[in-house]
Amino acid sequence: MRTKLNFGTAYHPETDGQSERTIQTLEDMLRACAMDFGENWEKYLSLVEFLYNNSYHASIKMAPYEALYERKCRSPLYWDEVGERRMLGPEIIEITLQKIKIIRERLLAAQSRQKAYADSRRRDICFEPGEHVFLKVSPRKGIYQFGIKGKLKPKYIGPFEIIRLVGKSIYELALSPELAGIHNVFHVSSLRKYVADPNHVLKYEPLDIQPDLSYEKKPVKILDRKEKILREQTIPIVKVLWRNHQVEEATWETEESMKNEYQHLFR
Template sequence: MAPYEALYGRKCRTPLHLDEVGERAGLEPDVLEQTAEAIRKIRERMKAAQSRRKSYADNRRIDLSFEIGDHVFLRIAPMKGVMHFGKKGKLSPRYIEPYEILERIGTLAYHLALPPQLSAVHSVFHVSALRKYIPNPSHVLSHEPIQLAPDLSYEERPERILLREVRKLRNRSIPMVKIQWSNQSEREATWETEADMLNLYL
C-alpha cells in the first residue's frame, strides 16, 4: 500500500493510475492516449539514463581479489574537526604497513595478521580497505607510530601555520590559515578559517 493511500484511504489520482481510481471514463480518448504515450517515453528515457550511468560506473570499477599469503596495505582514516574552508570532513585516506592475508572470508573480506598494538581492531576487512603490495627487496618501509582507534581512524592535530591570508566574500573578510597537520607533509596542508582553528584547538 502506498503512503498516500494509507493516509487518505484512496489511491492517488495521477495519470499513472487512471484505471485504478475509476476516472478513465470521464476523459477523452485522445487525452488518455497522449498521457499513456508520454508516460511510456518518460520510462524509456529513465531506463536509458540508468543504463548509461551503470555503464560509466562499470568502466571505472575494478574487481580486486587477493590470495592467502599476499601482503596488502591497510587503509586508515585521519580525522580532524574542519577541512577546506569550514566544511566538516576528513583528510585523504592513508595506508599503513603491509600485512599478510591469513584467510579469505567469502568473496569480499579478508582476515589479516595484525600486530599486537592493533589488538583492539577487528582483523577482518572489506576488500575496499586494502591495497595490494608487491614485495621488492629495494623497498624500505618505515612510518611513525600512529595511535589508531578501533574503527581505524586517528586524530589529526595542527602542528604549525604555514601561511596566512584574508579572503574577501562580498561584504566581509575571512582570515584564513594554511595548516600543516600531524602525520602529514607540507604538501598535504589545508586552508582553514582562523576562527575555527581557535575554537577547536585553543
C-alpha cells in the same frame, strides 16, 4: 510477515547511492513515456507505477510488489476510477496491453543502463592468501576545514599479510598487536597491494587508529597566515602542518577556529 532486517553496507551499489540510481531510473522512464505517448503521457503514469512495482529488481531478487505482499501480482486491469466495477471490452484491453509492453521495454532499458553505470565503476582486484597489502585509514572529519583544497588525504599503513578471502571482495588481514581492537576484515577498496622490495625500508608512523579506521588530526605548527576576502568581509586563515603528514599536505584553516581549538599554537 517473515521479514528480515539487513543493514546496509558501504561499497555496494545495492545500498550505496541507491536513492540516486533509483531517481535516475525513474527519470529515464518518465522521459521515455513522454516521448512515446506525447501530450497524453500523464494518463499512463498509473501503468508506469504498476509495471515498476511489478517488475523484477536485481537488488531484492524479486518485484517490489512480491516483496511487500509475499505473492506475485495477478490483479485484473481496470481503466476506470477506483470503485467502478464494469467489464472491459477486448479492444481497450488490447490497447492497454500494448502500452504495458512499451512501458516494460523502456523500464528494462532504464534498469540496464543503470546497471551498466554501476558495473563500470567496479574494480576487479584480487589478492591471494600470503600476499601483503596496505590498509587505508582517514583523518577524522572535522568542522574546521576551510575549503576543499588542501584536504588531508587518506593514509595507508602496513603492510599486513592477507590470511584468507572471507567473501566476494572481502579479506581477513593479520593486523599488528597495536591494532588488536580493530575488526580485521576489510573490503578490497580499502586495500592497496604491496610489492616486496629488499631495498625498501618502511618508515612506520604510529597512529591511534579507531575502530572505524580513522585517526585524530593533530596540528604541529602554523606555517603561514593570510586574509581571504569573501564578499564584504575579510577572514584570516592560517596554513597548518598536521602530524603524520608532509608539508605539501598542509591545509588552510580559519584562524578563529584554530585558536579556539588549539590555543597553544599561537603562543
